[in-house]
Amino acid sequence: MRELHKIVANIMSNNVNVSKSNTILVLTDHSTSLLANKFRDALITNEWSVSFYEMEDRMKSGEEPPKEASDEMLKHDIVFCLTKHSLTHTVARKNANLHGISVITMPGITEDMFLHGAINADYQRVEKETLEMTEKLSQAEKLMIKTGKNLLEIPLLGRKGVPSTGVFKEKAASGNLPSGEAYIAPVEGEAEGKIEINGSIAGIGLLEKPIVLTIQEGRLVEATGEVGRELLTLLGDGDGRLLCELGIGTNHAARVTGNILEDEKAYNTIHVAFGSNHTFGGTIKSNVHIDCVTVRPELEWVSSEV
Structure with a gap:
C-alpha cells in the first residue's frame, strides 16, 4: 500500500498540473471499484480534495457513461476514470474538456500496472x-x-x-x-x-x-x-x-x-x-x-x- 501511495504521489507531481485548491473526481465502475478506492485513499492521504462516483460497468469501450456520471464529471477540476472499459472516445469526456476539465482515462487498470511497467x-x-x-x-x-x-x-x-x-x-x-x-x-x-x-x-x-x-x-x-x-x-x-x-x-x-x-x-x-x-x-x-x-x-x- 505504501508503494502505491508513493506512485500516486509521483503521478500528481510529475504527470498532472493541479493544486491543492483543485477538486478531483475518481470515476469508477463495479469491476474496478476496489482499486479505485485504493487510488482515492492514496490521494486523500496526500491531502487532495477527492470525490468518488461508482457506476455500473459499461459493456464495451466507447460506450457513454450514465447521464448522472457525466453530470458529476462537470463538478470537478480533474477526473480520473478507473474503469473496465474506456471512456476516452465518448461525448462525456469531450464535453468535460470543453468545460475546462481534465479527464485522465485508465481503462482496465490493475494494481500490477500501477506498480510495474508503463506507469x-x-x-x-x-x-x-x-x-x-x-x-x-x-x-x-x-x-x-x-x-x-x-x-x-x-x-x-x-x-x-x-x-x-x-x-x-x-x-x-x-x-x-x-x-x-x-x-x-x-x-x-x-x-x-x-x-x-x-x-x-x-x-x-x-x-x-x-x-x-x-x-x-x-x-x-x-x-x-x-x-x-x-x-x-x-x-x-x-x-x-x-x-x-x-x-x-x-x-x-x-x-x-x-x-x-x-x-x-x-x-x-x-x-x-x-x-x-x-x-x-x-x-x-x-x-x-x-x-x-x-x-x-x-x-x-x-x-x-x-
Missing part, C-alpha cells in the same frame, strides 16, 4: 518520443502496414496526429495513464487490405493465435476465427465496423500482457481501431471503439512533403 516510465522521454511520432503521422500521406503476407494501406492525408504523452500540464487535458502513443484518425472510407492482429484486442485480451482482418473501403468486412467473430459481435453491424484509428506505441517501459491500456503503448507495436473517432479529428460517431494491437509489424511511410 513508471521516464515521462520526459515518453513525451519527447510521442511528439516526434505524432509529427511523423501528421506529415504522412499514407502508411503501409505489412504483417506476414498481409498488407494494409491506410490513407492519412489532411489528418493531424494526436499525442498521448501521459503528461497533462494544460487545462482541459485528456488522455490515458499510463500512456505513450501517437494516434490519428485515418481518412474514412479509403483504407484497403488485410492486417494480422497478433497482440491483443480491447474487451477480448491477449490472443492465443493471430487473426486476420480484411478491410475494404475503410470498413471491416471479415475477421478470421472464433476471436474474429467475437470482435465483429462487439462492433455490431453499423458504423462500429469502420476503421477509425491508427496508433503507434511510444512508451519504452510498456509491456504486452493482454491489457489494451498498456499493450497499445509498447514499443514495436501498432494498433488499429474501429468505431468512433469524432472526438479526435474524424467523422465517425458510434457507441463503440475497439483497439486491436499488432506486435512487430513492418511499416512503410509515404510522406506528403514535397
Whole structure:
C-alpha cells in the first residue's frame, strides 16, 4: 500500500498540473471499484480534495457513461476514470474538456500496472518520443502496414496526429495513464487490405493465435476465427465496423500482457481501431471503439512533403 501511495504521489507531481485548491473526481465502475478506492485513499492521504462516483460497468469501450456520471464529471477540476472499459472516445469526456476539465482515462487498470511497467516510465522521454511520432503521422500521406503476407494501406492525408504523452500540464487535458502513443484518425472510407492482429484486442485480451482482418473501403468486412467473430459481435453491424484509428506505441517501459491500456503503448507495436473517432479529428460517431494491437509489424511511410 505504501508503494502505491508513493506512485500516486509521483503521478500528481510529475504527470498532472493541479493544486491543492483543485477538486478531483475518481470515476469508477463495479469491476474496478476496489482499486479505485485504493487510488482515492492514496490521494486523500496526500491531502487532495477527492470525490468518488461508482457506476455500473459499461459493456464495451466507447460506450457513454450514465447521464448522472457525466453530470458529476462537470463538478470537478480533474477526473480520473478507473474503469473496465474506456471512456476516452465518448461525448462525456469531450464535453468535460470543453468545460475546462481534465479527464485522465485508465481503462482496465490493475494494481500490477500501477506498480510495474508503463506507469513508471521516464515521462520526459515518453513525451519527447510521442511528439516526434505524432509529427511523423501528421506529415504522412499514407502508411503501409505489412504483417506476414498481409498488407494494409491506410490513407492519412489532411489528418493531424494526436499525442498521448501521459503528461497533462494544460487545462482541459485528456488522455490515458499510463500512456505513450501517437494516434490519428485515418481518412474514412479509403483504407484497403488485410492486417494480422497478433497482440491483443480491447474487451477480448491477449490472443492465443493471430487473426486476420480484411478491410475494404475503410470498413471491416471479415475477421478470421472464433476471436474474429467475437470482435465483429462487439462492433455490431453499423458504423462500429469502420476503421477509425491508427496508433503507434511510444512508451519504452510498456509491456504486452493482454491489457489494451498498456499493450497499445509498447514499443514495436501498432494498433488499429474501429468505431468512433469524432472526438479526435474524424467523422465517425458510434457507441463503440475497439483497439486491436499488432506486435512487430513492418511499416512503410509515404510522406506528403514535397
